[in-house]
Amino acid sequence: MTEREAMPYDLVIVGGGPAGLVAAIRAKQQAAERDLELSVCVLEKGSEIGAHILSGAVLDPRALDELLPNWRDLDSPLTVPVTENHHWILTETKSHEFPHALMPPFMNNKGCYTGSLGNLCRWLAGQAEALGVEIFPGFAAAEILWNDDGSVKGVATGDMGIARDGTRKDSWQPGLELHAKYTFFAEGVRGHLSKQLIRRYDLDKDCDPQIYGIGLKELWDIPAEKHIPGHVAHTQGWPLTDANGGGFIYHQANGQVALGFSVWLNYANPYLSPFDEFQRWKTHPAIKAVLEGGRRVSYGARAINDGGWQSVPKLTFPGGALIGCSAGFVNVPRIKGSHTAMKTGMMAADAAVDAIASQRSNDELTAYGEAYKKSWVFDELRMVRNTLPLVEKYGNLVGTGLAGVTMWMEYLGYTLPFTLKNHPDYKSLKKKNAVRPIVYPKPDGVISFDKLTSVFLSNTNHEEDQPIHLTLKDPTIPIRVNLPEWDEPAQRYCPAGVYEVVGQDTGEPRFQINAQNCVHCKTCDIKDPSQNITWVVPEGGGGPNYPNM
Incomplete structure (x- = not known):
C-alpha cells in the first residue's frame, strides 16, 4: 500500500464557500495582529472556488463589514444595492402585492446587495490568498483523520484515478493527508464529513432534527427595457398547494435576472417534483412577463438548511468545529444565510487563533460555542424560530399570518x-395510494424546460469511470420498497434526472443511477423515505461549474 503524503497546518478548512473563506481571512488577520505565524489551508471539492456555490443572492453585508470594512473599495463584485423590495402573493393568474409596512423592519432589504455569491467567493479567495492562505480547488476531503485520543487530526483527500469497479487506473494518484491543530468543516448543507462528525460526537442530541428545502435557480439575460438593477421580488402561493415554499426574482448586474424557486422538503405527495413546480411557476403571467424575449443562460439546484435556531447542533468537538451551513444558520423568513455563515466562520477563527497562540491544539474550541450564544447570529435566528413551524402546521395563509405576529412580538422585545x-423531512411522505398524482404541463422550451436540458446549463461533469458517489445501503430497496409504497419518489425529487426506474413496461423494473448528472444538491440524501441513499464526495473537481451564480 502506497503511503499518502502528509502536510501539516495550523488550520485546515474543508470547503471554499463564504464561511470557509471568511474563517481563513479572519484567522490570518488575527494572527497578524498578534505577530503569530499561522499556516492556513482551504480545500475545495469544486474545480475552482465558486464552482459549486449557488444562492439567490441578496446579501446582508453585516459580517463583511466586520471582516473587511473597506470591502467596497477593493473591487468587490457586490455592486448592485437593492433599490426596490416587493412581496407578491400569487394565485393561478393574478399577483397581489403584500404591503411591506406590515412586515417587521428586519425583513426589509435596505442596505443589502444582489449579485452572485459564487463571484463573491472568488473575490474572497483572492483576499485570502493575498494574506497567505493556501487554497486547493479540485481536492475533495473524503476522509476524517483521527488522533489516538479520539480528536480530529485532519482530513485526507480522495484518491484520484479509481475505476468504477474499484481498481486503480493508470492515472491513479493517492490522496493527500492534511494534518491540523484544528480543522473546520465548512462543507455546506448536509456535508458528507459533517454528518459523520455529528453522529460520532452526538452533536445533535440537544437540538431538533435539521430540516431542509430544495432551491432551484436560473440566470436569464433579459431585454434592457425590462431590467431594473436592484429590483427584488419574492413570491408565495401558486403553484404550491400541498407544499410550502416560494420564488424570487432579483435584477442583478449586466442585464441579468436571477430567479429561483424553493420547496420545503417536508411535502407529503410523493408525486411532487420541485423542478417541475419551478418550471410551472415561471409560466405565471407576472413571472413570464419578465422573461419573455430573454434567454436562459444557467441552471442549478441545492438543498437549504431550514431548521434555524432550534436545529443548530453543538458546534465544537475535540480538534475542530462546524461552521456555516454545515451546522445550519439560514434565516428562512429573510431568505438569507451567507451573512450568518460568514460570522460563524469569524467566531470560530477567533477561538482557534486564541488557542494556537496559547500553544493548545486538538482540544475543544468552547470559546466558539460561547461566542455564538452571545452573537447577533443567535439573536437573529431566535427571533424567527417559530416562523417555519407555524407555516408548516397551519398552512400558507393562516400560518404566515401567525408567523408575522410572532416576528413582530419578538422584534418588539416580547420573547415568546x-x-x-x-x-x-423524510418521514412526511404519504403512500402513493393515499394521494392524487400530479400532472405537470409539458415544457415549451422557451419559458419552461426539461431536466436534461437544464443540467447541460449547469456545466456538470464527472469522470464517468469512477465509483458511483450516490451509494445505496441496500440496493434492493428502491424496487422492493420505494416503488410499491411511494412510486419511487427519487425520480421526481431529484432536480437533475439522476434517478430512473427503467424496465417497468416489460415487468422487470430496475433502479438506474445516472451519477454523471448529479449537481451535488444532496436532496436524495435528505428526502429518501427509506433513508437508503448516502451522498459521498466524488473525485475532486467533479460536479457543476456555476458561472455567475
Whole structure:
C-alpha cells in the first residue's frame, strides 16, 4: 500500500464557500495582529472556488463589514444595492402585492446587495490568498483523520484515478493527508464529513432534527427595457398547494435576472417534483412577463438548511468545529444565510487563533460555542424560530399570518415562552395510494424546460469511470420498497434526472443511477423515505461549474 503524503497546518478548512473563506481571512488577520505565524489551508471539492456555490443572492453585508470594512473599495463584485423590495402573493393568474409596512423592519432589504455569491467567493479567495492562505480547488476531503485520543487530526483527500469497479487506473494518484491543530468543516448543507462528525460526537442530541428545502435557480439575460438593477421580488402561493415554499426574482448586474424557486422538503405527495413546480411557476403571467424575449443562460439546484435556531447542533468537538451551513444558520423568513455563515466562520477563527497562540491544539474550541450564544447570529435566528413551524402546521395563509405576529412580538422585545419543534423531512411522505398524482404541463422550451436540458446549463461533469458517489445501503430497496409504497419518489425529487426506474413496461423494473448528472444538491440524501441513499464526495473537481451564480 502506497503511503499518502502528509502536510501539516495550523488550520485546515474543508470547503471554499463564504464561511470557509471568511474563517481563513479572519484567522490570518488575527494572527497578524498578534505577530503569530499561522499556516492556513482551504480545500475545495469544486474545480475552482465558486464552482459549486449557488444562492439567490441578496446579501446582508453585516459580517463583511466586520471582516473587511473597506470591502467596497477593493473591487468587490457586490455592486448592485437593492433599490426596490416587493412581496407578491400569487394565485393561478393574478399577483397581489403584500404591503411591506406590515412586515417587521428586519425583513426589509435596505442596505443589502444582489449579485452572485459564487463571484463573491472568488473575490474572497483572492483576499485570502493575498494574506497567505493556501487554497486547493479540485481536492475533495473524503476522509476524517483521527488522533489516538479520539480528536480530529485532519482530513485526507480522495484518491484520484479509481475505476468504477474499484481498481486503480493508470492515472491513479493517492490522496493527500492534511494534518491540523484544528480543522473546520465548512462543507455546506448536509456535508458528507459533517454528518459523520455529528453522529460520532452526538452533536445533535440537544437540538431538533435539521430540516431542509430544495432551491432551484436560473440566470436569464433579459431585454434592457425590462431590467431594473436592484429590483427584488419574492413570491408565495401558486403553484404550491400541498407544499410550502416560494420564488424570487432579483435584477442583478449586466442585464441579468436571477430567479429561483424553493420547496420545503417536508411535502407529503410523493408525486411532487420541485423542478417541475419551478418550471410551472415561471409560466405565471407576472413571472413570464419578465422573461419573455430573454434567454436562459444557467441552471442549478441545492438543498437549504431550514431548521434555524432550534436545529443548530453543538458546534465544537475535540480538534475542530462546524461552521456555516454545515451546522445550519439560514434565516428562512429573510431568505438569507451567507451573512450568518460568514460570522460563524469569524467566531470560530477567533477561538482557534486564541488557542494556537496559547500553544493548545486538538482540544475543544468552547470559546466558539460561547461566542455564538452571545452573537447577533443567535439573536437573529431566535427571533424567527417559530416562523417555519407555524407555516408548516397551519398552512400558507393562516400560518404566515401567525408567523408575522410572532416576528413582530419578538422584534418588539416580547420573547415568546415557547419554541415549536422541527420534524425530519423524510418521514412526511404519504403512500402513493393515499394521494392524487400530479400532472405537470409539458415544457415549451422557451419559458419552461426539461431536466436534461437544464443540467447541460449547469456545466456538470464527472469522470464517468469512477465509483458511483450516490451509494445505496441496500440496493434492493428502491424496487422492493420505494416503488410499491411511494412510486419511487427519487425520480421526481431529484432536480437533475439522476434517478430512473427503467424496465417497468416489460415487468422487470430496475433502479438506474445516472451519477454523471448529479449537481451535488444532496436532496436524495435528505428526502429518501427509506433513508437508503448516502451522498459521498466524488473525485475532486467533479460536479457543476456555476458561472455567475
